Amino acid sequence: MEPDLHLSSKTCAPGSAHRGAMSTTTHTTHPASHPASPEGHDWREAGEAWGSGAVDWACLFEHYAVNVLLVTMDRLHVGEGTRLLDIACGSGLGIRFAEAAGAETAGIDAAESLVRVAQARSPRSDVRHGDMFALPWADASFDAVTSVNGIWGDCEAALAEAYRVLRPGGRIAISFWGRGRLDLRPVFKVFAANSPESHQQGMRRTNNIARDGVAEAMLASAGFEVLERGSRLSMVEWPDADTAWRAIATLGPAQPALRNVGPEALRPQVMAVLDGLVDDSGIYRFCNDQEYVVAQKPT
Numbered sequence: 116m117e118p119d120l121h122l123s124s125k126t127c128a129p130g131s132a133h134r135g136a137m138s139t140t141t142h143t144t145h146p147a148s149h150p151a152s153p154e155g156h157d158w159r160e161a162g163e164a165w166g167s168g169a170v171d172w173a174c175l176f177e178h179y180a181v182n183v184l185l186v187t188m189d190r191l192h193v194g195e196g197t198r199l200l201d202i203a204c205g206s207g208l209g210i211r212f213a214e215a216a217g218a219e220t221a222g223i224d225a226a227e228s229l230v231r232v233a234q235a236r237s238p239r240s241d242v243r244h245g246d247m248f249a250l251p252w253a254d255a256s257f258d259a260v261t262s263v264n265g266i267w268g269d270c271e272a273a274l275a276e277a278y279r280v281l282r283p284g285g286r287i288a289i290s291f292w293g294r295g296r297l298d299l300r301p302v303f304k305v306f307a308a309n310s311p312e313s314h315q316q317g318m319r320r321t322n323n324i325a326r327d328g329v330a331e332a333m334l335a336s337a338g339f340e341v342l343e344r345g346s347r348l349s350m351v352e353w354p355d356a357d358t359a360w361r362a363i364a365t366l367g368p369a370q371p372a373l374r375n376v377g378p379e380a381l382r383p384q385v386m387a388v389l390d391g392l393v394d395d396s397g398i399y400r401f402c403n404d405q406e407y408v409v410a411q412k413p414t
């Protein structure tokens with residue numbers, strides 16, 4: 116079976132950074148795992164994994180999403196005054212796109228270190244450290260919601276939360292790794308092969324959100340009307356092997372393998388894959404199909 120391309124691993128430091136003026140509920144503490152979370156998902160553990168290389172993620176990987184962000188900002192009609200929430204916002208590239216269009220933004224992510232980067236980049240944004248399965252905003256707070264590769268196959272409960280915080284007529288766009296070219300597939304196989312058995316079992320979970328109709332069915336069961344499904348190329352480039360390795364080593368699913376076998380053992384196996392992606396100019400070009408689905412909360 117294929118490894119789960121969205122799998123995120125375990126624990127994040129406690130604490131939350133509640134800022135900004137958008138209406139809020141009073142969540143000041145969070146349980147380790149919200150009752151509606153998928154089995155085995157601990158948001159703090161996921162945040163610790165994704166946040167372990169926050170600086171390198173923010174500078175060397177995050178721009179993988181520019182093409183899908185361009186199309187989703189358009190489809191969500193993000194403009195002057197749009198109230199937009201980015202779920203699993205990472206270090207905040209989606210927030211920056213929305214701000215550039217004139218939106219009032221908010222974001223949430225499980226990785227405290229990524230949240231800090233997003234807050235530094237976008238000080239006026241209401242970016243919080245927390246769990247997408249228990250959003251700390253009141254009903255109907257937003258006109259638009261995005262989640263760029265933050266929602267995976269069994270995250271119906273996160274979509275229910277997104278539905279709750281959207282106003283009637285508001286739109287959501289989610290993206291995920293698609294069904295076309297995926298340079299990351301052999302890399303994730305290396306991660307899985309080097310992870311402890313317990314993590315391998317998790318990584319073998321089916322990456323079913325990309326399958327025909329699955330994302331649409333998840334959105335529909337949360338109450339949304341599906342408007343569109345599309346796909347964009349995700350391309351990240353690195354100038355040399357060291358930079359490529361640093362970028363790849365930030366990924367959440369790399370962390371169990373790094374802890375299990377160490378970077379000395381993991382790096383050569385990953386680079387054996389990435390070395391096959393170098394072009395005539397010496398650029399490491401990492402290309403992946405990124406699909407998106409746009410939906411609307413009925414009026």
Ligand SMILES: C[S@@+](CC[C@H](N)C(=O)[O-])C[C@H]1O[C@@H](n2cnc3c(N)ncnc32)[C@H](O)[C@@H]1O
Pocket residue numbers: 123157158161162165166177180202203204205206207208223224225226229245246247248262263264265
């Ligand atoms: C693939 S990264 C995408 C980050 C960002 N959307 C981007 O595209 O740059 C997945 C993100 O999901 C976050 N995450 C995982 N589980 C979460 C949860 N339960 N609540 C909030 N964020 C979560 C991780 O911390 C990580 O930043």
